Amino acid sequence: MTEAFRYLVGVDGGGTSCRARLCDARGKVLAEARTGSANILLGADIAMASIREAIAIATAQAGLSEQNYGEMAVGLALAGAEQRKAWYDFMAQPHPFARLTLNTDGYGACLGAWGGQDGAIFIAGTGSVGLLRRGKNVTVVGGREFPISDQGSxxxxxxxxxxxxxxxxxxxxxxxxxxxxxxxxxxxxxxxxxxxxxxxxxxxxxxxxxxxxxxxxxxxxxxxxxxxxxxxxxxxxxxxxxxxxxxxxxxxxxxxxxxxxxxxxxxxxxxxTPQGDAMDGAILIAQGDHNLYPL
Incomplete structure (x- = not known):
């Protein structure tokens, strides 16, 4: 339940950049920041470093400090998270946050685009993936990473x-x-x-x-x-x-x-027309039970 957390953080991470949005428990945006790549297939440690840097910048902009990390629920929508081993490697890393929830960038984009409701998206930036969400059922096309997939990117x-x-x-x-x-x-x-x-x-x-x-x-x-x-x-x-x-x-x-x-x-x-972006979706990931794989 989100009542246990004073702050929500949504992170959208791809092959080019990592964007973090810091909100209060009601969803009011307090700050945003952008850093480098957070595709976890390029290295779990590299992605975590980009994520922590982006959150640190947003935290400072909001007048908070690392002492507030223990009050933050962090939702991650990251490229490469669909790869099971990469997901577990990333989630095995230590972190200072109250909760860390990880799903794919496509899932986060779909949540944001449709305001948490069912719908379909195709996301193409550095990489690409298509996703159709109907309740608990999620259909994914593409998104198997460059160079063997990611057409349209x-x-x-x-x-x-x-x-x-x-x-x-x-x-x-x-x-x-x-x-x-x-x-x-x-x-x-x-x-x-x-x-x-x-x-x-x-x-x-x-x-x-x-x-x-x-x-x-x-x-x-x-x-x-x-x-x-x-x-x-x-x-x-x-x-x-x-x-x-x-x-x-x-x-x-x-x-x-x-x-x-x-x-x-x-x-x-x-x-x-999307109702919101992948960071909006990542905030929804932070609020709910959206881990892609069981911990």
């Missing part, structure tokens, strides 16, 4: 972009302004691209998304192709959710929220 779009840039270097496809921009990012050194790719994370590939959207507005052929492919991927996931029984679907995340105009009219008619 910034990471996959960035990977495809790098592939096309290298093809342009070989003279196989035309070299557009977008390709030249990416080459300039690597000082026109193909070997540097290859070396970078050996250790690049999803967020590293996703960093090119803003330029893709910008240059698509100028009809850069490569940028337009990237968004057309991403739109086709998103429609694939949306149609899968519809086949599972979804009626209306909320698009969420930095990529998905900008893709509406690129989708077909039939799919656009299925879209709904």
């Amino acid at each position: 910034g990471a996959v779009m960035g990977l495809r972009l790098i592939q096309q840039v290298l093809l342009s270097v070989d003279g196989i496809v035309p070299q557009t302004e977008l390709a030249r921009l990416v080459l300039a990012h690597f000082d026109h050194d193909v070997d540097a691209i290859v070396e970078w790719s050996k250790t690049a994370h999803p967020c590293d590939y996703g960093q090119f998304s803003p330029e893709i959207f910008r240059l698509a507005e100028d009809n850069d052929a490569l940028a337009v192709t990237m968004l057309q492919q991403t739109a086709a991927d998103i429609e694939m996931w949306l149609n899968a959710l519809i086949a599972h029984g979804a009626d209306r679907i909320c698009l969420m995340g930095g990529i998905a929220e900008r893709m509406g105009p690129w989708l077909t009219p039939a799919i656009q008619r299925r879209l709904a």
Whole structure:
């Protein structure tokens, strides 16, 4: 019961950033903060460090201190939490909070989008996942992490972009302004691209998304192709959710929220406006019994 906690904290963590929202027991927002990646597949300790830093910043902004951590119920909506071992590895870590509840970023986004009621969402930022919630029954499509899944995301779009840039270097496809921009990012050194790719994370590939959207507005052929492919991927996931029984679907995340105009009219008619965001969903996770796996 939330009456036992003076404060509620909702955390939305993905491959690029970690956002924390600190509220009082009634849900009034006291402060918000953002830090680095909190995808638990990149390391349970890395994710926990980002989470604790974000909560510390929000706590200070609200005029509180670490002494208040024992009064906080923390709800986590984190990328990678669907992987059972990663979930248990993360939850095995010590923490100073009164309660820590962990579910996926997709689940948190769905709770937030539909105000805790049943509904469907497709979230695409650095990664991607679709989710349909009907009571205790949750259907998930995709979300199996980059590079084997996450179609429709910034990471996959960035990977495809790098592939096309290298093809342009070989003279196989035309070299557009977008390709030249990416080459300039690597000082026109193909070997540097290859070396970078050996250790690049999803967020590293996703960093090119803003330029893709910008240059698509100028009809850069490569940028337009990237968004057309991403739109086709998103429609694939949306149609899968519809086949599972979804009626209306909320698009969420930095990529998905900008893709509406690129989708077909039939799919656009299925879209709904989210009532809230993933941090709203994480606050609901903090309030209830929403652990993905048993402790």
